[in-house]
Amino acid sequence: MNFTNKKYILASNSPRRRELLTNLGLPFEVRVKEVHEDFPADLARAEVAEYLAAHKASFYREDLQPEEVIITADTIVCLDDKILNKPYDHAEATRMLTHLSGRSHEVYTGVCLLSQDKSVVFHDVTTVHFRELTRDEIDFYINEYKPFDKAGSYGAQDWLGLVGIERIEGSYFNVMGLPVHRLYEELLVF
Template sequence: MTMIPTDLNMILASQSPRRKELLALTGHSFSTLSTAIDETFRQDEGIEENLKRIATEKAEAICRLYPEKTRNALLISADTTVLFDNVALGKPSDFQEALDMLTMLQGSTHSVITGFSLFYSGRRHCECVTTKVEFLPMSRDDMTGYITTQSPYDKAGGYGIQDPLMSCFVKGIEGCYYNVVGLPLSAVCRAIRQLLTTANA
């Protein structure tokens, strides 16, 4: 398997601490750039279409803001949502919304979907990765305790699977664990290698 070249200038278009931690697992150095964009889902687009569009728009915005820094770089961007009963759950805005989301998810199975985009040398790659997560039932005290002691407000679906208390209620995972945290690392690395091969052909 071809490794990512050590001299590749890699930029993560995100300030998410979880995505930075995950990308660091590749052992490759990278920098981060970010900017705020409208991440509202459009009703006339499907879930995956929305995620890929938002990820792409994040990368495009970074390219416009930092043309010199991104010109010869590989740019990585992503957007994640939780899907339950065909309803996309984004980041909760307050305690009650976080509690409502956890109440929906407990004792059931939901999907975590991440759309990611890669920009390099005038070429683009965009795809979505889905992981299914099953939670054990949680009591109201469990849920309120988690919301109080952790930080669910910057996490899709109102939870982080890596958080200590939530790990006690994960019954099963089908798919990539890292995708649930925020970046489907194996899919991203595979896509990077393919994009580099195509660009250098």
């Protein structure tokens, strides 16, 4: 597809999101601002991901040129009704992965497309099923891969995803941080 009629800006430091947009064939540049990821406590899980994506985009609104479209995203991992954010340290990552071990959880990614005159916010959800993980596997993964920048303390594309994920229901790329199939559909009509 030809996406050259607009200038796309990815507002994310995520190498996975950059890789996915590159593979989509979307020309883009990266702009990043420091944004606090706080959200109202009464939001439903899907609303949290969408709220955070829209919140991030709002910081770029004043700087947008007429031909520019900002793309923001936020991924959250949910186990039961608890949101597992990025871990602060080794101990928190260990706790998260121990809780995820042998269970299924949901991954929500909210995305916002924003231009000077239009805004679209959407999300996708994927269910991830983990096999039982040993303490040695969890320690190895945390020590070698340092998943402190990943919601839920893991990356599906990393070693733990390769050995720990039994199956997923939904988009694998959503778990990586960007529901590319939905993004593509939305960009076609944006």
